[in-house]
Amino acid sequence: MDVFNRLRTTVSNLSTVLPGNPVTREYEIVKHVGSAGPGLLWKVFQATKRSTKEEAAVFVLEKKLLDRYSKRDREHVIELLKQGVAQLTRLRHPSILTVQHPMEESRESLAFATEPVFCSLANVLGENENMPIPPPPELKDYQLYDVEIKYGFLQVSEGLAFLHNDVKRLHRNLCPQSIVVNKKGAWKIAGFDFSVGASNPQDPQPTYRSLNLEPDLPPVAQPDLNYLAPECILADSNDSASDMFSLGVLVYAVYNKGSTLYDANNSVAALKQCINKHLKHLSAGRLGSLPEDAKEHVRMLLSVTPDIRPDAHQFSKLKFLEDVGVKTLQYLDSLYQWDNLQKSHVYKGLPQVLAQMPKRVALHRVLPCLAKEYANVDMVPFVLPSVLLISEQATKEEFCSFILPDLIPIFRLREPVQILLIFMQKMELLLTKCPPDDIKNHVLPMIYGSLESDAQQIQELCLNIIPDFAHLIDYPSMKNALLPRIKRLCLQTNFLSVRVNCLVCLGKLLEHLDKWLVLDEILPVLPEIRSKEPAVLMGILGIYKLAMSHKKLGLTKDVMACKVIPFLMPLTIENGLTLNQFQAIMGVVKDMVAAVELEHRAKLEQLNSIKQEQSSAMEMANPNEIVPGLTLSGKANSTTSSVYDDLGISNFSAQSPNANATKSPTQKAKQQSLTIEEKQRLAREQEFQQRVKSQPSLIPAKPTPARPVHEPKDLTSTLINSNLASLNIRSPSGSSNPFGGSPGFASSPAGDFSATGPPAASMPQWTFQTQQAMASPMGMPSRFATPSPQPKQQQVNMSAFDSLFPRTSSGPPMGAPRPTLNQMAAPASFGNFVSAPPVQNSAPVKPLSKSEMDDFLS
Template sequence: MDVLNKLKSAVSSALPGIPLAKDFEMLGQTGSAGPGLLWKIHDGMKRTTKQEASVFVCEKKQLERYSRQDRELILDILKKGVSQLTRLRHPKILSVIHPMEESREYLAFATEPVFASLSNVLGHHDNLPEPLPKDLQDYKLYEVEIKYGLLQVAEALAFLHNSVKLLHRNICPQSILVNKSGSWKLAGFDFSVPNKNTEDQAPLFEFVEWDAGVPPLAQPNLDFLAPEYALTMTCSLASDMFSFGVLLYSLFNEGRPLYECHGQLSTFRKNADELKRLKISILGCVPQELRDYMKMLLNAEATVRPDADQVSKISYFVEDIGPVTLQYMDTLFQRDNLQKSQFFKGLPQILTKLPKRVNLQRILPALFKEAVNHDMIPFLLPSILYIAEGATNQEYVRCILPELIPIFRIQEPIQILFIFLKNMSLLLNKTPTDAIKTHVLPMVYKSLEAQNPQIQELCLGIIPTFAGLIDYGAMKNAIVPRIKRLCLGTSTLTVRVNCLLCLGKLLEFMDKWYVLDDILPMLQQIPTKEPAVLMSILGIYRVTMTHKKLGLTKDVIVNKVLPFLIPISFDNNLNLQQFSAFMTTVKEMFNIVESEHRAKLEQISSMQQEQRTIEFPKVSNENSIGDGKHNQDSMMDKFLSGFGLGGMFAGGTSSQVSSPVNPDLSTLSGGALAKPDTPKKLSPPALPEGRLPSQPAQVSLSLEEKKKLAREQEQQQRYKSQKAIAPSSSKAKTPTTQSKDLTSTLMNKNLTNLAKPNYNVSSSGYPQTSNSMYGQSNIAPSPRYNPSGPGNSALTSSSFSSQSSLGSGSKVDMSAFDSLIPSSSGSSNTGKKSLNQLSQNSSGSQSAMSPTGLPQQRMMGNMQPYGMMGNQGMMRLPNMMGNQWSAQGMGMSGLNGSRGQQPAYGQGFNGMGFPQHTLSPQNPQPFPGSSSQKLSQSDLNDLLG
């Protein structure tokens, strides 16, 4: 084996480059160590196992300033130190994982991961790159680190002195390495001296004098060397303890030793003499409780110095909780589970007194090593999470999260989930988003699906505390559905109540429509109705109703909430206070519905008023039909009339059944009410093609209804084909929304024509035309006129056509009116008299008077078929007896307004239904005024209405 190693070393030394580069991936330099800090420390990783390591490299070109002999001597010293270090195995001694290899340019070996040497930490940066490594900048040792570091060095010396019987000879900061965990490891065995005596004898070590002619790099550091090397030329185990004392002093003196020799032997001897007269005042930088021990360690007499075991028992080290804790952590493998559990229970309180870096570097790695035992994890997690809370996000991701991920998957013991759930906010704050979705939230899902009610209740209780840190997608698609499923499926009341409480607290993290569509419908599916469940349901409704982000719509309240909430509010298990809470919420919901719906209806009403294009006048119902008495409305009619619903029901009043779209023509013209069955000639408003006022959209009609609508549509088309009648210029303009009165228009036009020709009053007092009356006038109905049909209520301007004008001495042919004069009731056709005969009988000759005593010129100019005037047709006739004007109904249907009934003529009426009168001597003139006076236009208007 030795031959093989020698061969390998010879081959490596002949090749250029770093020998370990083929086995280790070389990273950046972190520190330097060894004599003169010749060794460069690089971070590395073993290529095969990916094991983290540190690679020590010595460049031979650094020794080019020395002679070849000196270079060989220095290289031999370095090789000896690595060889000795490789053979030693102790927790406080640096561990070598790959022996040294040599190439033509380098020496190299690999060890456990190392941060830097103690010399680098104290401010000596020789052989380091520029700029300095980030971790080494502004690095400062804490007192607990110094205490425990010295204890570790003392423990390593005890191992060397008592077990190995080896004298180190170079205890100094360059020989002590600080590993990645913060532990101090002893190294630098370049000048160590073995024991010459047997085991049963006291150790004896060969004295090697310090030679001024040998390079300092090939000899121990004079600043830390014991004074007996110059005074008595001897060495012993106590010599290492003196070096330990100087190391302790330098740690409290900013890295400077007690005396600085600068590599001069003469200076060293001088300083050794001064040690005999060492003053306690020089030790002012050392803590007070340590000064007496320090003076003993620096004593020039070797026998006074305490050994390594005695140093490790000094109260300064053992009575401080920090060093003791760190020392206990290093010996955990020696303890049983009971001892470990008791220690870990009190560890979180100790961690509060330790620096952050100590917790990260020293405590945390030891805790994760113990996590392989699942039974110990519940005791470890509080301390781990406390350290995680104080770490930065980068430190958490680099040092803590990778070790926690395997623990997230552990389900037993159950306390692991308890601890993680209680600290979920910490985990979500520190853990990156991807890791949360992959590792943290699945643990929450498993807790909700666990069979243990305690785990379920705990999970439900803490989910709202970190709900703001959960992604909304995970909340909506994973957490809330599991809570709903658990609420509906559990048989434990406390779990169901906690599910509802959890949902109520999560409402503010959801959007409105998700709550309305997914949360509220689930409440109606809950099988149990205990008071706690009902009050939790009420709380969810109340939060949804009052939260400014959510809110219940009117339709949801009316159709879903109130039909469910009102019945359960009367549950017999509710007490008075709980029932009052239900009633208060129900009343508030009613108020919301009322206010929203009222506002909606007010808005619709205002929009209808603004968008209405045609307004029809309100039909007066003051005049009654028939006997002149008002119809009495029932109580139901009176009630419904206040809400605009009277016209929708049968049996309503005339004002309710009258169509607002087609108002009565005669009513608009100011006359009495027409027959109920008399058609109206008002043109309907313009409607879309195929739509009638009585035809609602998308309604299925019967065949009879369709026939009726077809007739109405045909009638409306006839209305549209008629030409509009221009209003008279003498009349005031009426609003465009009012219908035209065709009867009044015809009468006004004829009155205008009658007022033009002059006529004189005869000696007998009767007016007659100056030339002639109407001659040979053929009066025939218009093609649109049907006396017996229901479609005409008045004649238009084209109802009659006259073929002759007024002329003097002309006779009026009344034969055209014979067919219009009905026979008296109960008389035969022989009893009819023509208008010409009536005219001859009244005067005995051709007279200008009509049968009514009016001038024929007037009468003929405005003659209408009497049967067409309806119930509202009125004509003013002279009252011969009182010389006053009165109005009498002239309709053919009689005073009672019944259609087709012949009037029963009473006393004072002739065959035409006109009042009969005679001229008396006291009042020979039928008209007021003298016989020679002409009638004015106003008189004519008063006469004919």
């Protein structure tokens, strides 16, 4: 809120001070910074030119401040001020304040614009009349440095020399109110309100009109009597020596914090008394606060006799002004007159001088001079070291305000190459001072341009310094911009040293990357490097070693086993390797193998322990039996079998039933360490095993296959059935049968079966009939006769015909036992058959010969 209050106060003040003043149409007022002029009547405002946005200062005189004076005095003062501004506007010199806009008058104010101004020397020495309340923070605790004081006096003396020798004009009011400190810290002469020109400017010894002070004039209408030369009062005369006396008092006041030799209290009579009392008998003790080498010369300047005083040119050559810092500032202010060779000599020695200069002087006095050289590209390499040295002393805010705006265009330069070299050496400074947006938009593109440069030296320097400031680069820029360029340079460069530096740079960047970025972006590019020079191999090896050993990274066993070790092993036999390099590669390979072994063994042990915990204590059956009840006999141990035993694949071969009888001590220890609950569980399992073994084997019931609607016809079965149906085999004696029944031997069609049981599909049905049971009433064929009870008959062995029994598609499943004819001809199955009488043939039946039987059976 305090900021807004001050802003509102400033705006309100300006609205009352500058209503209708033409200066406000071209300049935008920012804030009130100081005061200057006779009685500090002029308010100094920081401003900006509306058309060019350049900084400026606006001096404003409020006429209401003169209301306390009479009309005559008020008009006299205004006329003096107008005359002083007009004279200032006409003068152009580096030591004289530059007017940018002439004075404009309105009904309530006078105003004019000048170069940017910090404040007046009177404000620096503690005079606060007509100053803002509270004073500007920049002015709080402001102290002048020795180099600023000396160079300020030098500038004032040069300005006086210009006035006295070139313009032929006296200032006649040289005091702190008439000295303005500009934004760069330079002292500029102003306040020409009491200035007077020579009556005979062409004469080598010009004369000037006397001052003619009137006792009844207000203090603002006459010079500051504390700085006025004695001859102006006592002899009513003045010349160039009068201004030198004022300069001597000014030197004394600056070194005494604004106090003068005496205080005339704005009275001419009091001034005469002070002159007789203090100046005519000036002792060396009164000058004790001055530098030792300046006392004598200042005493000469304060002499009552004008001829003894040094002139302006002689003063500028005094020994106490011959300071290294003063000379440096003087050189910088006059460099525009020199050629590039002379400038280069000054700039080369400038960093050593800057180290001894205060930061404010370097930032506000030296830096603007250096920034002017940016337009001369050939001089930029000579200027940059000093600029970056000043940047180290400046705060981040000062760097962004005073240094960075001029440096941004230099970031884009690629020639001369020394510019990139200097920036690369100070890259950490730039990344520390620059805001993130400027780093992304200006600094990092310069790094990328250095990597893509054709100069080998630039590439190597950039690669060497990138790890030093890698912690300042944000992750997306590192991943998406910097690393791809380094990898591309490593693969495409033709210089061995550049490729090695790329690998070293990648190795040093690992600690700033995460594990997966290394696995995805860094390691895959290493096998793509075609060159196999020992230095390159050592660079590759270093990356693998760092990635494996770094606590934040680490390589997985899969990467080491599948990618890294197969890549490193062929490198061990490269011809160019020395013994130490070979041992280094082998050491890394062994470390990786050991790491894979350790990690994978731990995994397998963990899996094995889980498997043992989940497996049953006893197996349901002997796992060594390939066929139940059949085991292979153990063979004698041999070298071959022992090898496979060591490889752990002997379990895949048959072992003796007692192979598991002998157990290792570890297994015994595990059994002995069973808890009571585990023992109870084992006892229950053993009891269950015994109960299962004691039960008979279960034979699954044979499913009855459904008869398909259209099934393929079995020609063999059909032929056998038809032949058997047409045959009637009789015994030769007609009384006995080799089958234990009737000589009649026939087949019965499907219709002769009882409905109590379905017949087997396509299976021949054999009927054995006795002679006595084959009588049929009424001459009906025997197969249509009603069956009668039959006596129990002896079972006939028909196993010889089993081989003739065909297997059909609808028979039992593969592997199931096939029913025999004896099972099919059980006594219970014959109750449903119908007896048929023997067929009486007209001719005796001829027995089949052996060849016929073979043909039939085939």
